[in-house]
Amino acid sequence: xxxxxxxxxxxxxxxxxxxxxxxxxxxxxxxxxxxxxxxxxxxxxxxxxxxxxxxxxxxxxxxxxxxxxxxxxxxxxxxxxxxxxxxxxxxxxxxxxxxxxxxxxxxxxxxxxxxxxxxxxxxxxxxxxxxxxxxxxxxxxxxxxxxxxxxxxxxxxxxxxxxxxxxxxxxxxxxxxxxxxxxxxxxxxxxxxxxxxxxxxxxxxxxxxxxxxxxxxxxxxxxxxxxxxxxxxxxxxxxxxxxxxxxxxxxxxxxxxxxxxxxxxxxxxxxxxxxxxxxxxxxxxxxxxxxxxxxxxxxxxxxxxxxxxxxxxxxxxxxxxxxxxxxxxxxxxxxxxxxxxxxxxxxxxxxxxxxxxxxxxxxxxxxx
Numbered sequence: 001x002x003x004x005x006x007x008x009x010x011x012x013x014x015x016x017x018x019x020x021x022x023x024x025x026x027x028x029x030x031x032x033x034x035x036x037x038x039x040x041x042x043x044x045x046x047x048x049x050x051x052x053x054x055x056x057x058x059x060x061x062x063x064x065x066x067x068x069x070x071x072x073x074x075x076x077x078x079x080x081x082x083x084x085x086x087x088x089x090x091x092x093x094x095x096x097x098x099x100x101x102x103x104x105x106x107x108x109x110x111x112x113x114x115x116x117x118x119x120x121x122x123x124x125x126x127x128x129x130x131x132x133x134x135x136x137x138x139x140x141x142x143x144x145x146x147x148x149x150x151x152x153x154x155x156x157x158x159x160x161x162x163x164x165x166x167x168x169x170x171x172x173x174x175x176x177x178x179x180x181x182x183x184x185x186x187x188x189x190x191x192x193x194x195x196x197x198x199x200x201x202x203x204x205x206x207x208x209x210x211x212x213x214x215x216x217x218x219x220x221x222x223x224x225x226x227x228x229x230x231x232x233x234x235x236x237x238x239x240x241x242x243x244x245x246x247x248x249x250x251x252x253x254x255x256x257x258x259x260x261x262x263x264x265x266x267x268x269x270x271x272x273x274x275x276x277x278x279x280x281x282x283x284x285x286x287x288x289x290x291x292x293x294x295x296x297x298x299x300x301x302x303x304x305x306x307x308x309x310x311x312x313x314x315x316x317x318x319x320x321x322x323x324x325x326x327x328x329x330x331x332x333x334x335x336x337x338x339x340x341x342x343x344x345x346x347x348x349x350x351x352x353x354x355x356x357x358x359x360x361x362x363x364x365x366x367x368x
Contacts, residue, residue: 004089004098004102005101005102005105006102008076008099008102008103009102009105009106011076012069012072012073012076012102012103012106013106015071015072015075015076016068016069016072016106019068019071019072019075020061020064020065020068023060023064023067023068024057024060024061024064027056027060027063027064028053028056028057028060031053031056032049032053035049035052035053036049044136045136047136048132048133048135048136051132052129052132052133055125055128055129055132056129058117058121058122058125059122059125059126061117062114062117062118062122062272065110065114065276066114066272066275066276066279066306067279067303067306069106069107069110069276069279069280069283070279070280070282070283070302070306071299071302071303073103073279073280073283073284073287074283074286074287074298074299074302075299077099077283077284077287078287078298078299081287099284100281100284103280103283103284104277104280106280107276107277107280108277110276111273111274111276111277112273114272114273114276115270115272115273118269118270118272118273119251119269119270120251122247122269123247123248123249123250123251126245126247126248127248130245130248147162147163147164147165148162148163149161157178157179158176158177158178159175159176159177159178160174160175160176160205161174161175161176162174162175170191170192170193171191171192171193171194171205172190172191172192173189173190173191174187174188174189174190174191174192174205174207174210175187175188176188176205176207176232178232183214183215183221184215184216185212185213185214186212186213187207187210187211187212187213187230187232188207188210188211188213189207189208189209189210189211189230190208190209190210191207191208191209192205192206192207192208192210193205193206193208194206204231204232204233205231205232206229206230206231206232207227207229207230207231207232208228208229209227209228210226210227210230211224211225211226211227212224212225212226212227212230246261246262246265247265249262249265251266251269254266254269260320260321260322260323260327261321263320263321263327263330264317264318264320264321264330265317267316267317267320267327267330267331268313268317268331271313271317271331271334271335274335275309275313275335278309278335278338278339278342279306279309279338281339281342282305282338282341282342282345283302285342285345285346285348285349286298286301286302286305286345309334309338312334312337313331313334316330316331316333316334317330317331
């Protein structure tokens with residue numbers, strides 16, 4: 001490996017690491033704010049917060065690596081243009097298009113890593129995240145019950161109050177307010193217990209020797225009933241029976257499926273590592289698009305172009321799922337358009353003969 005190749009790889013790698021870390025901090029901070037809001041409103045347990053945040057890191061890395069590499073190449077190439085280092089490289093006999101060699105020496109391993117993460121790791125982390133959310137919701141009402149405090153669950157429109165509770169799951173002086181088919185229901189009991197249904201994994205609060213007040217006092221249909229035992233299901237049944245989301249399905253399942261939406265999801269996972277190679281092809285040529293403009297302008301234009309690329313891929317995924325585009329074409333059309341754009345820019349910036357020639361030095365000597 002040439003010294004210049006190692007130099008470019010090092011510069012791009014250092015910039016890439018910095019960009020990924022900055023973007024990761026921004027995304028994780030935003031997600032942390034949402035999780036903290038969920039904890040504050042009682043929609044999420046505090047114990048699950050940082051575990052869920054850790055699983056988000058994997059998804060964010062896959063999302064951020066392509067744009068981070070794209071930005072890193074633009075920044076490094078822009079600096080090399082500004083400091084006339086590319087001119088010095090050309091004086092050493094290297095063609096301008098030679099920068100693609102170190103760029104792809106870095107981009108190809110990243111694409112392989114990204115492909116493995118997208119096809120194997122992300123489905124697994126999505127499954128873990130979904131199971132963790134289900135478990136957090138199952139434990140929410142138990143973990144959130146504090147003696148002498150009201151516990152409000154917004155999703156179910158239910159308020160639970162327990163005066164005393166012990167470590168064995170025994171409760172004293174229980175009050176529950178909820179709605180059933182639009183009618184207000186009040187439950188009160190001097191004692192109760194918490195149990196786990198071993199078959200379904202759902203948590204059940206059983207009230208013992210209490211009263212049920214059904215309806216509004218003074219209105220027709222108001223009832224007061226005494227019960228010996230009354231069970232209230234704390235975990236919603238749909239959480240146990242809900243269909244597995246496509247993001248949680250293994251790649252092998254998507255590959256074997258004939259459903260268009262499954263094929264679209266599979267193409268999206270494959271498109272992620274491909275995009276990093278397409279952007280690596282586009283970035284060096286784009287960095288020379290406007291030589292006299294500052295690197296910041298080129299960077300802004302590059303980010304806008306990446307947003308267009310990302311939205312076109314999302315549109316392609318949607319169109320494949322809705323049978324607007326054939327599966328064989330799918331997101332390959334978007335990749336093809338940006339590869340064509342890259343080739344056009346390369347021809348404009350470097351010229352066809354200079355792309356074929358590995359060195360400018362031999363051509364100068366021949367002319368002389």
